[in-house]
Amino acid sequence: MSATFMGMPAFPEAARAATGDAQLRHNLRKATRTIRDKRAAVVEELDDWAGLRAAGAAIKNRTLRHLDTYLERLEEAVTAAGGTVHWAADAAEANAVVTDLVRATGHDEVVKVKSMATQEIELNEALAEAGITAYETDLAELIVQLGDDTPSHILVPAIHRNRSEIREIFRAKMAEWGVPAPDGLTDDPRALAEAARTHLREKFLTTRVAVSGANFAVADTGTMVVLESEGNGRMCLTLPETLISVVGIEKIVPTWADLEVFLQLLPRSSTGERMNPYTSTWTGVTPGDGPQEFHLVLLDNGRTDTLADQVGRQALRCIRCSACLNICPVYERTGGHAYGSVYPGPIGAILTPQLRGTASEIDASLPYASSLCGACYEVCPVAIDIPEVLVHLRERVTEGGGHAAERTAMAAAGWVLEDRRRLTLAQRAAAKARGLVPRRLPGPGAAWTDTRDVPDIPAESFRDQWRRRESGAPGRNERKKRGGRR
Amino acid sequence: MSASREHVLARVRAALADVPRDEKPEDVTVPDDYARSHDQGEPIGLLVDRLEDYKAVVHRVGAADLPAAVASAMAWRNTHRVVVPADLPADWTSQTATRTVAGDELDIDELDAVDGVITGCAVAIAETGTIVLDGGAGQGRRAVTLIPDYHLCVVRADQVVAGVPEAVARLDPRRPLTWISGPSATSDIELDRVEGVHGPRTLEVIIVE
Ligand code: SF4
Numbered sequence: 001m002s003a004t005f006m007g008m009p010a011f012p013e014a015a016r017a018a019t020g021d022a023q024l025r026h027n028l029r030k031a032t033r034t035i036r037d038k039r040a041a042v043v044e045e046l047d048d049w050a051g052l053r054a055a056g057a058a059i060k061n062r063t064l065r066h067l068d069t070y071l072e073r074l075e076e077a078v079t080a081a082g083g084t085v086h087w088a089a090d091a092a093e094a095n096a097v098v099t100d101l102v103r104a105t106g107h108d109e110v111v112k113v114k115s116m117a118t119q120e121i122e123l124n125e126a127l128a129e130a131g132i133t134a135y136e137t138d139l140a141e142l143i144v145q146l147g148d149d150t151p152s153h154i155l156v157p158a159i160h161r162n163r164s165e166i167r168e169i170f171r172a173k174m175a176e177w178g179v180p181a182p183d184g185l186t187d188d189p190r191a192l193a194e195a196a197r198t199h200l201r202e203k204f205l206t207t208r209v210a211v212s213g214a215n216f217a218v219a220d221t222g223t224m225v226v227l228e229s230e231g232n233g234r235m236c237l238t239l240p241e242t243l244i245s246v247v248g249i250e251k252i253v254p255t256w257a258d259l260e261v262f263l264q265l266l267p268r269s270s271t272g273e274r275m276n277p278y279t280s281t282w283t284g285v286t287p288g289d290g291p292q293e294f295h296l297v298l299l300d301n302g303r304t305d306t307l308a309d310q311v312g313r314q315a316l317r318c319i320r321c322s323a324c325l326n327i328c329p330v331y332e333r334t335g336g337h338a339y340g341s342v343y344p345g346p347i348g349a350i351l352t353p354q355l356r357g358t359a360s361e362i363d364a365s366l367p368y369a370s371s372l373c374g375a376c377y378e379v380c381p382v383a384i385d386i387p388e389v390l391v392h393l394r395e396r397v398t399e400g401g402g403h404a405a406e407r408t409a410m411a412a413a414g415w416v417l418e419d420r421r422r423l424t425l426a427q428r429a430a431a432k433a434r435g436l437v438p439r440r441l442p443g444p445g446a447a448w449t450d451t452r453d454v455p456d457i458p459a460e461s462f463r464d465q466w467r468r469r470e471s472g473a474p475g476r477n478e479r480k481k482r483g484g485r486r
Numbered sequence: 487m488s489a490s491r492e493h494v495l496a497r498v499r500a501a502l503a504d505v506p507r508d509e510k511p512e513d514v515t516v517p518d519d520y521a522r523s524h525d526q527g528e529p530i531g532l533l534v535d536r537l538e539d540y541k542a543v544v545h546r547v548g549a550a551d552l553p554a555a556v557a558s559a560m561a562w563r564n565t566h567r568v569v570v571p572a573d574l575p576a577d578w579t580s581q582t583a584t585r586t587v588a589g590d591e592l593d594i595d596e597l598d599a600v601d602g603v604i605t606g607c608a609v610a611i612a613e614t615g616t617i618v619l620d621g622g623a624g625q626g627r628r629a630v631t632l633i634p635d636y637h638l639c640v641v642r643a644d645q646v647v648a649g650v651p652e653a654v655a656r657l658d659p660r661r662p663l664t665w666i667s668g669p670s671a672t673s674d675i676e677l678d679r680v681e682g683v684h685g686p687r688t689l690e691v692i693i694v695e
Binding site for chain 1: 488490491493494495497498499500501502503504505509510511514515516517518519520521524526536540594595598611613614615616621627628629632650651654655659660661662663664665666667668669670671672673674675676677678680682683684685686
């Protein structure tokens, strides 16, 4: 399925290896905590956040429930604005379309804006096979690419690397790809960024073909939207003659006005900024300004399978902000690589097994890569109930899994149970899911309870009950009745 | 590849078998009880505050003082040659000694060789400290504000809106838009913010009231 991640151990093993890496844990903890504190502060600034979040979720639901209509509308609008639309049912088709388009330009180099869709389909590898070199231009992606590595975070793909590692990568590898690192390069972030600037500037000014993704595609107007920080996106979207955008079919929003919601939700949830430094929007081609040839490749690659699952469908609302990664106690300890796909963290745990199916051991183990504490749901700007989908997917895995599922479940259970806090969280999740999966312990124990009788799961764990009595706060069920959730 | 088109659309429709046939997109209601803007203060003061938070340099001047403010910014930055869109109002640069060249005539390498760029803008958003360029009057094509390392942007008070929804409503999606919130920046190395990677490293804003 995924060449990059072939031979990945299942999540519990990968996680165990990662949690043993002190440097990685330190980097991750520092990074995720910094971002999530910033996020909390800027979200606090907007007193209508709950309303924005509800609107964001509803707009995406509207789009998904009528996706065929919006896809056709988008195609029409892009075409009318001078662009060309292509459709790709899977990764192989998308790669073939892009390869052919690049070949048709007569060039054998492309500059790339950071895009998860192109990582998902392993476009760079496919282009390389066709003799086309793809240059990643986002600083973190550059670090990952030069280091012959894979990204470990949606937003900060090189979050697992520290400054001295980055300096070594630049010194060892930049020359192979173009302008070499300057002599005497230090590990000061400023100096490292400057080295990247010089290295990439040459590429920007000379490469005639660019490949991007898009954060949003507006059906009504055919407008593509890319949010970024460094200006590498603007470079790729403006200077080349040909622009090819590979966009998942779930990235659509119906109208231009809908962006008023997402341009507030995304930056604040993502980098914790009021707005990211640069946002570019373009509609087809503009004579005399920017690429004169624009191709949109609409990508399915498992999205329609996800769409077909009425519980799992909500995962397609994801706007890839990465807030759920930064809040996740499991991600904070394991890092992104343990998830074995381009989508790490809680969203990866529900999206990857839906996009790829649960046939492989890693994909079958992903729904267990969580303590079900619910923090990811709380921060998600489009209110995806990740715990609900996790429990649902566990059921699916268990049904088809037999022995492998049981082993996976027990390995995950061991990991959860070794820490008291995790146990508390798992118990709470179990209580929450009571109505959903009666007679079956949700969470890591699901495979195990399939063959055994379990007593009713109490509505509240003993510890929670005790704490509530001590503090005089209302219980979970009472809260729920008063509309605490949703 | 129209076979793929039909294939994907058929799969989408099959996946949505649970959606009632007579349901229309509008039947999925979208709550709109969020704010058009937030009560965070007088817009221009707020814009200044947000821009400075991004380490942009900001000035507030009266209309009559704009040419002098441009001249002093140019002198302070020690610029010799800056690019301007062909339709930039001539009086903006009437007092500066810096040579101005029309952006439309320059190719990318030439843009790379100038000291900076002066433009107007389409809209500015106070709450987020964002300036939006739409390629309209006094703004030029996208490359002119991208390649030079220094961008001086003039914002008229009547172009300032409080929140994102008001900006989206004012903008025309058919134009290519660039939303700028502070200078180019990266936090990719241990989350240390470094200003200026590829876009201009310095953003200076003159607000004309
Ligand atoms: S699932 Fe929600 S929180 Fe996580 S990346 Fe997607 S939108 Fe962000």
